[in-house]
Amino acid sequence: MDMTLYRFNQEKQARLSFLIGLASIFAVVFRTGLTAYFIAPLGIIIGLLSKGADPVLPRQARFGVILGVIALVANTLVLGFTFVQFSRMLSDPVQREILNETIYKQTGLTLDDLIQRAGNLIR
Amino acid sequence: MVHTDARDLKAQARVVMICRMGKAVGSMILYMILVLIISELTSFNLPRNKAAALLFTILVNFVVAVLVGVIQIGLKSIYLDMLFDNTSGIFSLFRYYRENQNSAVVISAFFALLDTICSLPVLAVLIFEETASVITLPLVLALIVRTLSQFIVRTLFFPVQYLLMDYPEMLPAAMIRTGQRLMRGRRMDYVKLSLSFIPMHLLGFMSMGIGTFWVLAYQNCTYAAFYKDMITARTKHKKASAAAEPAAEKTREPLDPQGIYPPPGEAYPEDSTEEDIPSEEDASGYTSQDTDM
Known part of the structure; x- marks a missing residue:
């Protein structure tokens, strides 16, 4: 197996995971609704797969997974807060x-x- | 026998996917599209008589499952190719429509029959209760029964489709028996390995199914690694046993150099020992090749 190709592809994947994680944070910040739920898990999956045979995730993949998890939690809080506010308005x-x-x-x-x-x- | 840990199997799968992510995910996407097309092409208006509708649905489901099953063997061959560093394209999905079709169809028909039997409760509930658009308790129970029974079938006969790739000259009945025997002692490992993918499937489901392609590709790569480990561990065990005992002279029929089949006049042994199960040295397919990972 070509280790150079393997490392190159691994870094590419880790970078992709980081970018998707970043995009999911933007989706939460700009309150796009459910978009963060669609893209954050994809970033987490790609980040976890970029681990390969190494004992730890590559650095960028680690950030991508963390950003994805933060986006999921934050989006849930934002949507929950919006729902509660809307319910109060209706009542x-x-x-x-x-x-x-x-x-x-x-x-x-x-x-x-x-x-x-x-x-x-x-x- | 010492087997590879599930973590190492998953690591092998991840390494393969990093090097060949496009082929791994592309094959899975193409497979899902083909399954969707075949299912849509074979959807018809059902007869008014409910018993006739049930019978018609069972027949159509069986035919679809056989067609899809042959493509599924092609898909698994792509992942096994990637694991052994062999060259093959995405269109190897249709490999078993070109070569060894008879065995592939028989194996697919076997699995299709078992899947159809497992799906009978769901089909009966959908047709007799006309609840296609509403989720009711009988439908949920029928779906649970189907999922569990299909999982049990997959656990019992996991290596059969891989044996078709590795031992193409073996008869389908022998492949099914051998596959069942190979899984002895490894069923719990397979169950634990399968259940370990549930969190990733939940993530894939959350991404509206887009992430599921990556998860399924990863899962199939891991299963191919599990099969490779199963055959390799058995070969090492046989070598170790042979080295520990004095070598006995074995006479074989000239028509059966690999010693897979029993001598003429003798029935295939039901309670055979491990020596009857083919090993890595007998393989004419993947496991006889050296790998450098």
Whole structure:
């Protein structure tokens, strides 16, 4: 086996894992929703596979895996916080009315209409 | 017999994947696309009679499983090629449609029959309860039964498809018996190895299936390494046993230089010892080649 080729490919893979981990952090920062859930695990998998026969992960792969895990945790916290805030808004009648008006001005339908349509689709 | 640790097997697989990541993942993607195309091409409107619909579904599933099974053997040959540093392309997926088709079809039909039997509860629930779009408790239970039974079948007959690549002259029935005997003492190792991939599969599932291609490629590479270790360990054990005992003269029939088959007039022994299982020296395929990893 060509060790030079092996090391070259290993470094390439580790760098890819680092870049994907970085991209997943950006996805969390710019609040793209579920995007971080799609790309962070890919970075973690590629990072773990770049270990090869070495006892530890290459440096860049280590950062890629850590960034991927941070992105997953952070995205879960951000989405959870958003969901909690939205639930509080819906349960407050004044805020719900403001939300209904805002969405009506943008789409022609109130929030209650949208929720009803979504419920019909699921059924 | 001293076997290689699961960690070392996975390390071997990772080394192979680093050097040939494109081929490893590309083969898996092409295989999944082919499975999808074959499944879609063979989807028909079911008859109204439920019993007829069930029978029709079973037949179609069986045919699809045989077609896909031959491609699956080609896929495993690609990973075994990578492990032994042999050259082969992604289109080796169709290798067993060109060479040794009879044995490949028989082996695939064997596995297809077992898979169809394992899938009977799921098919029955889907057709008789018409619950294709709704997840119900009987469907979930049927899926669990199918998954567990298919896993047991894979554990019992794991090396059979690899034996087709390594011993192409062996009869399919002998491959199945030999594969079963090879797994004696290694079943728990295989189960532990398979279960160790669950966390990576969860990560692959989270990435909407994109990461699953990498995980499946890694898993198949590891299984190829497991097979290689199984055959190598058996050869070393046989050599060690032979060295410890005085060598006895063995006479073999000239038509059977490898000593795979019993002499004429004798039935194939049911309770054979380890000497009946072929070793690395008998292989005409992969395991007889030197590797330098």
